[in-house]
Amino acid sequence: MTASDVSAFRTRILHFTDVPDPLTGAGMEYFDDGVLLVENGRIKALGSAEDMARQGLDLQQCRHTPEYLLMPGFIDSHIHYPQTSVIASYGEQLLDWLNNYTFPTELQFSDPDFAAVAADAFLKFLLQNGTTTAMVYTTVFAQSTHAFFSAAEKMNMRMIAGKVMMDRHAPAELLDTPASSNADCRELIELWHNNGRLQYALTPRFAPTSSPEQLAVTGQLYRDYPGIYLQTHLSENQQEIAWIKSLYPGARDYLDVYDYYGLLGPRSVFGHGIHLSDAEVVRMVQTQSGVAFCPTSNLFLGSGLLNMARLEAAGIPVSLATDIGGGTSFSQLRTLAEAYKVLQLQGQCLHPLKGFYMATLGNARALQLDHCIGNFEKGKEADFILINLGATPLQALRQSTAQSLSEKLFALMTLGDEHNIARAYIMGKLAFRRTDSTQGALVWMD
Incomplete structure (x- = not known):
């Protein structure tokens, strides 16, 4: 092996090895002066600089950036790439927001060239915010999904995505049919699922916009392709829940609609889950189905406050998500700040170690991806970021007064945003760097 075979940082x-214990430090590893070795895009070794030097590593060969904090790339469990341009649209709650902003915008994605440009921009926004993996909704148009996967393949990013399935209660130009959804999804799955770092998620938008026939098709696809994912929305808004009762009068509750068609399971991620009944919580635990916590979206659209302690105590995997464009930032740092406030309003606490665990290994576990990403175990894919803890004068001041790692991380997650992301690496290769954190200059790597 030559020195050029390995990159050293x-x-x-x-990084985290398990759910962290703030009292004992169990479940995490921190090196004030550490070295990460990457070989052929994968983690080769991790340790203190002192130990690495003792084992024969020439520290002069390392890329030395002592001013930064290196962490695994952030993971986002629920986000809509077509909604990037409608972020921060004023004045609506969920159903009106969909009709007035989301649906008109998604009509543009029938044009494959438009979708390709939007997909490239979306992925660059993710990297600029330190997010290296996401579970993504495209649109009802299959070409928008092809465009997204093509862009992600070019950047070599690990992505889960799927074509929205929607055959009613939307503009006619945005509707598919059970038959066309079936054909489109099968083609997309065969082409893209497990193609490199890409995986497919069946994506009925939510039960009101899918007929019973389409949900039945979705269930059949889920059975026909073991290993694919499913993503949809659940119990986000009280008006939405009332609508479900009128559309599916025979269902016990909202979750029962999905359950009836076989859409629950450990690879099923339900966005929001704010207003779940006790029976729904029990059923989600039984099926190991997960909830994506979207605090900025829930606050912006006035949907409600997720009781995370209740769901986690029951045993439901809860992941962290931005939910662009109902969500108001691509940044998982800003998302963590809002999650903290949502929980504070309910007498709960989000410790910064738990927050950064959720954004990395926790989300990897929730998405069944912890065998390949989420921390720096040997052999895992080397997606990581360099974080500037003092990206603004205020942050620099606060960091100078912080005494412990937890205090520094709490200041980062409270005050931080995309400007803290100095560099992002995909499979060990530099994909993005911010050349001047005070001015926000960006450089993209082809």
Whole structure:
């Protein structure tokens, strides 16, 4: 092996091996002066600079950035790539927001060239915010899904995505049919699922916009392709729940609609889950189905406050998500800040170690991806970011007064945003760097 076979990164390094215990430090590893070795896009070794030097590593060969914190790339479990341009649209709750902003915008994605440009921009926004993996909704148009996967393949990013299935209660130009959904999804799955770092998610938008026939098709696809994912929305808004009762009068509750068609399971991620009944919580636990917590969206659309402690105590996997464009930022740092406030309003606490665990290994586990990403175990894919803890004068001041790692991380997640992301690496290769954190200059790597 020659020195050129391996890249070495020396800086402060943090990752998680399990749910962290803030009292004992169990479940995390932190190196104030650490070295990460990457070989052929995968993690080769991690340790203190002192130990690495003792084992024969020439520290002079390291890329030394002591001013930064190196962490695994952030993971987003629920986000809509077509909604990037409607972020921060004023004044609506969920159903009106869909009709007035989302649906008109998604009509543009029938044009494959438009979709390709939008997909490229969306993925660059993710990298600029330190997000290296996401579970993504495209649109009802199959070409928008092809465009997204093509862009992600070009950037070599690990992505889960799927074509929206929607055959009613939307503009006619946005509707598919059970038959066309079946044909489109099968083609997309065969082409893209497990193609490199890409995986497919069946994506009925939510039960009101899918007929019973379409949900039945979705269930059949889920059975026909073991290993694919399913993503949809659940119990986000009280008006939405009332609508479900009128559309599916025979269902016990909202979750029962999905359950009836076989859409629950450990690879099923339900966005929001704010207003779940006790019976729904029990059924989600039984099926190991997950909830994506979308705090900025829930606050922006006035949907409600997720009781995370209740869901986690029951045993439901809860992941962290931005939900662009109902969500108001691509940044998982800003998302963590809002999650903290949502929980504070309910007498709960989000410790910064738990927050950064959720954004990395926790989300990897929730998406069944922890065998390949989420931390720096040997052999895992080397997606990681360099974080500037003091990206603004205020942040620099606060960091100078922080005494412990937890205090520094809490200041980062409270005050931070995309400007803290100095660099992003995909499979060990630099994909994005911010050349001047105070001015926000960006450089993209082809």
